[in-house]
Amino acid sequence: MMGAFILLGSAILFVALWSYLLMPETKGLTPSQIEQMVLEGGIGILARKRGRRG
Numbered sequence: 001m002m003g004a005f006i007l008l009g010s011a012i013l014f015v016a017l018w019s020y021l022l023m024p025e026t027k028g029l030t031p032s033q034i035e036q037m038v039l040e041g042g043i044g045i046l047a048r049k050r051g052r053r054g
Contacts, residue, residue: 024037024038
């Protein structure tokens with residue numbers, strides 16, 4: 001039974017990190033600005049570290 005908790009906890013941790021690193025911040029942006037960000041490929045923290053807007 002303990003293995004199930006470890007598996008689910010690991011999956012939740014992975015999704016939380018993925019969301020934090022790769023999902024774009026869209027607070028205060030218009031839909032057209034969000035679309036432009038996606039088309040440029042500059043979304044998420046990892047894109048910002050590479051010098052792109054996001």
